[in-house]
Amino acid sequence: MSDVPLHLAVIVGSTREGRLGGVVADWFVDQARKREDFDVDVIDLVDTPLPVIQQKHPVTTGEYTTPEVREFASRIGLADAFVVVTPEYNHGYPASLKLAIDSVSPEWRAKPVGFVSYGGYAGGLRAVEQLRLVFAELHATTIRETVSFHMFFTKFDENGRPREADEVNGAAKVLLDQLGWWGEALRAARAARPYAA
Numbered sequence: 001m002s003d004v005p006l007h008l009a010v011i012v013g014s015t016r017e018g019r020l021g022g023v024v025a026d027w028f029v030d031q032a033r034k035r036e037d038f039d040v041d042v043i044d045l046v047d048t049p050l051p052v053i054q055q056k057h058p059v060t061t062g063e064y065t066t067p068e069v070r071e072f073a074s075r076i077g078l079a080d081a082f083v084v085v086t087p088e089y090n091h092g093y094p095a096s097l098k099l100a101i102d103s104v105s106p107e108w109r110a111k112p113v114g115f116v117s118y119g120g121y122a123g124g125l126r127a128v129e130q131l132r133l134v135f136a137e138l139h140a141t142t143i144r145e146t147v148s149f150h151m152f153f154t155k156f157d158e159n160g161r162p163r164e165a166d167e168v169n170g171a172a173k174v175l176l177d178q179l180g181w182w183g184e185a186l187r188a189a190r191a192a193r194p195y196a197a
């Protein structure tokens, strides 16, 4: 294991007023911050305004013209690994996430992406499966193990702590261990040779 921590960007996908997903995101960020193998940047899309009217595709222009997108691109570009915290809306993922993902492009490449999802009976897994297809198009690799909360509103107490802490903390560890493996492998590979996009 490298001594240099991986830069992990945790992307909080819900921007809904009165959202409940902050509890899930806070719990996960807490788990990640306990580890020494990751430096954690929380990119909460609520605090990250991105223009809906998009500039020309970044791959064709090679630059970002709006300051908000430039700032977002720089945070995504600095990251070695990502975890997307996503709810499920109408069997998909939120529009806020799609806007964020599409706003930049090469910054995602050759990097691993893990998921923490939440929702009703399906635990947000339908959103995750769709996100896997999207990230494949961006040359990112997705992590098999997912932390998924079905009926998530029953899974945390009034203080925002998980009711079955051992189980879910263990699931977060597995996800972060796998993300760390891929993150280190791909960081070394990117340093050795530019990715052949």
Ligand SMILES: Cc1cc2nc3c(=O)[nH]c(=O)nc-3n(C[C@H](O)[C@H](O)[C@H](O)COP(=O)(O)O)c2cc1C
Residues within 6 Å of the ligand: 014, 015, 016, 018, 019, 020, 021, 022, 087, 088, 089, 090, 091, 092, 118, 119, 120, 121, 122, 123, 124
């Ligand atoms: C527009 C909308 C659509 C939803 N569709 C689903 C769904 O398809 N499956 C599901 O499990 N939950 C669905 N839900 C319930 C969400 O899982 C629940 O409201 C959750 O709190 C949303 O996350 P958030 O509060 O962080 O935005 C939906 C909620 C909204 C607002």
